[in-house]
Amino acid sequence: MSVKPAPASNPAPASAPFTGPFALATLxxxxxxxxxxxxxxxxxxVDLRAALGDERLTVRRLLEDWQAVLPRLRSLAGDGSAQHRPLAEFRVHAPVEPRQVFQSGANYRQHVIDLHVAHKAPGDDRPEAERRAxxxxxxxxxxAQNLPYVFTGLPSAITGPYDEVVLPAWAEQPDWELELAAVIGRPAYRVSVEEALEHVAGYTIANDLTDRATVFRRDMPQIGTDWxxxxxxxGFTPLGPWIVPAESLAHPGDLRLTLKLNGETMQDESTKDMIFGVARLVSYASQSAQLLPGDLVLTGSPAGNGMHRGRLLRDGDVMDGSVTGLGAQRTRCVAEATP
Known part of the structure; x- marks a missing residue:
């Protein structure tokens, strides 16, 4: 995980409010x-290592004992005697180091329709309206078939919510994908949709960057996508700034996701447009893999990506992403230095 500070020219937002009495962070x-x-x-x-008397404590270890530690966190949030320091004294990192990252593809109806039109097959000259239909x-x-699309990502792609994002020299079409991410708090294996949310400790923000030019294999299209x-x-997955406990977020199925590029709104959509909700995605992923505390389940990205707009990421771009109740992140794109 990157711990590089945000550059002075790209400061963190002055305020990143969240819902509820407290959130978790890594600082x-x-x-x-x-x-x-x-x-x-x-x-x-509040420094949780000092407050809980464990010098080896991490956010992931907190999540491994989430049900037992949650009452203590509630108490600390309301304890006026706990030692508090201003957030401005700290650098903000990605809030957790997951062992596994599960990513949902094609989960926002309008987004998928837009990409289907943008990625038309060679020789497909049908009118846009026909391809949208x-x-x-x-x-x-x-x-109707109740079949989400979930694949895995790498924890090494995660970076902090205010860090620079290096655009690799080979990436011809780097694009943004703001997403709601569920954070697992209890091991989940073959759980039902009805049980799934009991395994979610909280939520955070992810920007799941994608190089559109390398999504599909050119040498052998038959083998499909190359995630x-x-x-x-x-650094292709800026994460955070906070993990907001699930109990503080009443309706994850009705949150506003907004991404601005250099101040211009690109994505502005509700999680209502998701085809499959958080519970369905967690349950679906758990049918094949065991989800572990601290793992992330990214829930897909709404309409408004660069591929659809004909404007992809380049050196110097600044992305501001926010999700209702979860705060905001700001990341600046930097072109990879050529040898």
Whole structure:
């Protein structure tokens, strides 16, 4: 995980409010080690290693004992005697280091229709309206068949919510994908949809960058997508700033996701447009793999990506992403230095 600070020319937002009495973060101060922290809405910090008496504590270890530790965190959030420091004294890192990252593809109806039109097959000269209707029919069929599309990403792609994002020299079409991410708090294996949310500790923000030019293999189209190449460059998943407990977020199925590029709104959509909700995605992923505390389940990205708009990421671009109740992130794109 990158711990590079945000550059002075790209400061963190002055305020990144969240819903509820507290959120979890991973922070560092004055070149010191990264620590798990409780952050309050008025932007004060409690060092959880000191407060809970464990010098080896991390956010992931907190999540491994989530049900037992949650009451203590509630108590600390309301304890006026706990030692608080201003958030401004700290550098903000990605809030957790997951062992596994599960990513949902094709999960926002309008987004998939847009991409279906943008990625038309060679020689397909049908009118756009016809191709949109075809994509809509495909989405309706997927919803009726109850079949999400989930694949895995690499934890090494994660970076902090205010870090620079290096655009690799080989990436011809780097694009943004703001997403709601569920954070697992209890092991989940073959859980039902009805049980799934009991295994979610909280939620955070992810920007799942993708190089559109390498999504599909050119040398052998029959083998399909290449998510390793297109999505897993170092820093391609800015995460955070906080993990907001699930109990503080009443309706994850009705949150607003907004991404601005250099101040211009590109994505602005509700999670209502998701084809499959958080519970369905967690349950579906758990049928094949065991989800572990600290793991992430990314829920897909809404309409408004660069591929659809004909404007992809380049050196110097600044992305501001926010999700209702989860705060905001700001990342600046930097072209990879050529040898």
């Amino acid at each position: 560092s101060a004055s070149g010191g080690p990264a620590i798990p922290a409780l952050v309050t809405p008025d932007e004060h910090v 075809e994509a809509a029919e495909i989405m309706d069929r997927r919803a 390793l190449r297109s999505k897993n460059a170092p």
